[in-house]
Each structure stands twice: as C-alpha cells, then as structure tokens.
Amino acid sequence: MTAWPELEARDLDSATWKDFEELFQKYGGVQAGCWCMYYHRTGSTPGKTQDERTERNHRDIKDLVFSRKNRSVLIYHKGKAIASAQYGTSEELPRPGNGRNYRGLKLPVPDRKLWRITCFFVDREYRRKGVSKFALDEVLKRIAFSGGGTVEAYPVKDFRALSVWFGLASMYRQRGFQTVAQIGRSTYLMRMEI
Numbered sequence: 001m002t003a004w005p006e007l008e009a010r011d012l013d014s015a016t017w018k019d020f021e022e023l024f025q026k027y028g029g030v031q032a033g034c035w036c037m038y039y040h041r042t043g044s045t046p047g048k049t050q051d052e053r054t055e056r057n058h059r060d061i062k063d064l065v066f067s068r069k070n071r072s073v074l075i076y077h078k079g080k081a082i083a084s085a086q087y088g089t090s091e092e093l094p095r096p097g098n099g100r101n102y103r104g105l106k107l108p109v110p111d112r113k114l115w116r117i118t119c120f121f122v123d124r125e126y127r128r129k130g131v132s133k134f135a136l137d138e139v140l141k142r143i144a145f146s147g148g149g150t151v152e153a154y155p156v157k158d159f160r161a162l163s164v165w166f167g168l169a170s171m172y173r174q175r176g177f178q179t180v181a182q183i184g185r186s187t188y189l190m191r192m193e194i
Contacts, residue, residue, distance in 0.1 A: 009138040012072035019081035029054045035061045036086050039093040039118040073138045083122040085135035090114040101183040113149030148194035157186045
C-alpha cells in the first residue's frame with residue numbers, strides 16, 4: 001500500500017495530455033528525449049540531431065495519444081501529474097521482443113494476449129515513496145479490465161541499474177510476477193497471468 005493515500009490514476013488521453021506534456025517537458029522529454037516512444041518503435045528515431053529526435057518523439061507520442069494508440073496511466077497528487085506508467089500489447093510495444101537477448105530465449109508464444117509494461121517515470125520529489133507501486137497496480141487493473149493475458153515486464157535488480165525506468169524486480173515479485181530469465185547484467189524478464 002502506498003504512503004500517499006491521496007494519489008489518483010487517470011488514463012493518458014487527449015484530456016490529460018497537457019499534464020503529461022508538462023511533466024515530461026520538465027525533464028527534457030525524459031531519458032534522452034524519448035517521450036516514451038522508444039518501445040513503440042522497432043528502429044531508431046528519425047532525425048539527425050538530438051533536438052530533432054526529441055521533437056519527433058514528442059510529436060509522435062502526441063499523435064498516438066490523440067489517436068488512442070498509446071496506453072499509459074498518469075498518477076496525480078493533489079491535482080498535479082507526478083508520474084506515468086506505460087503498458088500495451090506486444091503489437092503496440094514491439095521493441096522488447098526484438099532484442100537479441102530476448103529472442104535468444106526462444107520463449108513459447110503465450111496462449112493468451114501478451115501485454116508489456118515498459119516505462120515508469122516519477123517526478124524527482126516523489127521517488128522512492130511507493131508511487132511506482134501504485135502505478136503498477138493501476139496498470140494491472142487496466143490490463144485485467146481489457147481481458148487480461150500474459151503480462152511481461154523487464155525490471156532491474158536495484159536502483160544502481162541504468163534502466164531503472166522499468167521498475168524494480170522486488171516490486172513485481174510483490175505483485176505475483178515470476179522471473180523467466182535474466183536478460184542482461186541487471187535486467188530480468190518477468191511474467192504473470194491475469
């Protein structure tokens with residue numbers, strides 16, 4: 001249970017876009033200007049400069065949000081967006097399945113829909129206070145409401161890992177995820193059924 005009882009979750013859509021945009025602009029689009037587009041793409045972002053790529057990501061995520069092709073949850077504290085969590089089907093977020101380490105596992109295709117949880121971002125002043133756990137619970141509720149299936153995540157061992165935006169493995173274990181394999185020095189592939 002989170003230490004922030006006044007947290008609220010809302011879907012990222014055209015009505016909440018400005019809140020998401022404000023949160024991400026505060027941090028330059030987060031993680032090299034990704035704007036949570038990285039896992040939607042199978043290749044690199046078009047653009048010659050970092051500024052061009054950041055602007056392209058910003059424009060493309062807005063297009064996905066407004067055309068209802070992006071699934072994310074925004075977490076609010078007292079009316080202010082303080083965090084986001086991205087999830088979607090394997091078709092919506094194809095990139096994790098294209099990685100060499102992932103493909104090398106030769107995993108059987110799940111019988112049910114395959115969902116992926118890819119990114120968490122929490123405003124600096126709210127980190128390490130249970131906000132990501134609250135966001136994960138909200139994502140899992142939405143997946144269940146959408147029919148459920150196999151849910152896959154790629155958390156890291158601890159906060160020292162570069163790719164901490166995936167969340168911590170311990171957070172997923174607490175929610176019932178099981179480790180399938182280690183897919184990097186500090187990253188795990190974890191799954192659960194909903």
